[in-house]
Amino acid sequence: MSSSVWGNEKTKFFDELTPDQVLKSIEGLGHIVTGRLTPMASMENRVYEIEIENDKAAHISQTFLMAKFYRPGRWSQAQIQDEHDFLFDLLDQEIQVIAPIRYSHESIFETENGLYFAVFPKMGGRACDEWTDDLLEQMGRLLGRLHAIGRTRTASHRLRLDIKTFGEANLDLILKSTYLPLEFEKTYHSLAQNIFQASKDSFSQINYQRVHGDCHHGNILLNQGRPFLIDFDDMSQGPCVQDIWMTIPGRDQESVIQRELMLEAYQQMNEFDRRELKLIEPLRALRIIHFSAWISHRYEDSSFQRAFPSFGSHQYWEQEIAQLREQLRIIEDRSWSP
Template sequence: MTQSSQPHPFERLTPDFILDAIEAQGFLSDGRVLALNSYENRVYQIGIDEKVPIIAKFYRPGRWTDAQIQEEHDFCDELVAQDLSVVPPMRVQGQSLLHYQGFPIALYERRGGRAPDLDNPDHLYQLGRTLGRMHLVGAVKPFTHRPTLDMQSFGYQSIERLLSGFIPASLEPAYRSLTQDLMQRIEAAFALYPDIRYLRVHGDCHGGNLLWRDDLAHFVDFDDARMAPAIQDLWMLLSENERSQRELQLAEVLAGYEEFAEFDPRELHLIEPLRTLRMLHYSAWLARRWEDPAFPLNFPWFNTERYWGEHILQLREQLSALNEPVLRIL
């Protein structure tokens, strides 16, 4: 795919622009700007004069509406009100959603921590407890504006995007046939129990969005919060090691989870379908963002013949996984 000749909106985020945006919110910066690891949005640590630095998140223009972002913020505030360990956006004159020259912005207190050890049963148990409490809050009411994790947006639209010029011609027939088989299996899995409950979830519950500190898990980055089954926030805590290891990990997570929330065991049928949808969506996400200069720079292996060959191989392995028995609850 050719790169657009138009400058990307994020190219405006020079150090001077960033500092002006922060000082427009009433903060006096000491001039230090440190870019943090983020691609969908842009996130910076900003030095504040004689105070602790803050974190500034510049949302990708056009991805979310203001109403959708505000729902993310309000959900975080609901969780904090229940003494849950999440990092909510700061409020400036009562507002959590700020704006500067076309950029939605959120500011956060800086919090330290490390990724949890997902091979540690105590960590898994504590993560389960926190997610059980989080899902109690998430089940109180639905999102009104934020989307639902579904087969159309994560599956069919992802496939359509990649077939619009990314899949090499030599691999296109194999990709079409394989993704058709995958989506048939995914549709069958979701149709098996159509009454499974959807609730407000974190949506992207991997180790990078968890900070382990003081023997507690602190959840950050609710940018992908949406309506989904509870298992969406649980399955990413399980390793891709052998089945017996995943079942032991699942047992620890559910032991903590069910201290606060009831888990519907039928949702175990959705683990591999959700994993497959995430794989499809991830490749399509890279394709959708390819005109952002940060993506070719940081993902140089994407959109090569080798990448697509390996991607198709992974999807074939995933088709086999979709045909395996679901995990047992020990």
């Protein structure tokens, strides 16, 4: 099991990845490319839509491939294989996911410069604008099936979603960075440590298994009226509630009602340990810290500077400290119940 959030090697930029190299990589797998290539929005990796010649295409989408080039140094080949194996396991059980295409039984390839990449089919979908009761029930059953399959084997090289990996390691990275102003260091460190201490008991006796790990609204699409999940890049060994709370992240009464409706449908397909609900706020706090560590670790990349122009400012850290104070208050309130 990996304990390093950001990989064991120094990550690099993608400056060496040119359109010609992208097309050449796809040609190397036996495709004839037309030369049409479109970069897609992606912060962590590089993803391209590539047009190919396909005389057997029954639909226009079959004349395109999606190529994902993994950020160098972030994931090892074994960690990427864990992601692909999870997708293959889900697909084998007829769960709609976008799994990589195998070529001679392999799904991970390398460019001449040593960048790992994979090729995926193009699949359409639209954003879920509003959670109706029917969609919540469908989503609950989907996550129930996904977690039942996730439990069948371990992603032994993937990160463990716990305080040590997503809390302490990320805090250490932030404190060692140049982006947290000196006057905020003591407060930030103290708040984070108090959150870790207050959350420790909630993580005891919890089962860890393969989960999506990043099940936010942008990673849930609808196809023919049914929800499906995309982007398993951050899949981890974690508690099932990680995917539950990220699907319905709110704390208000409406969100609680929606979560319960989803869980009721979930339990038609899988058991759910309700003790995990106590992890929602600790996991939310870990995500806040993890997000700032992620930006800090990537901020030399100009794309991150454009996306997060206020990062490192006093205003940024004042807002984050206020968020963490609120998280600590909720976690320490033993009367809190999801």
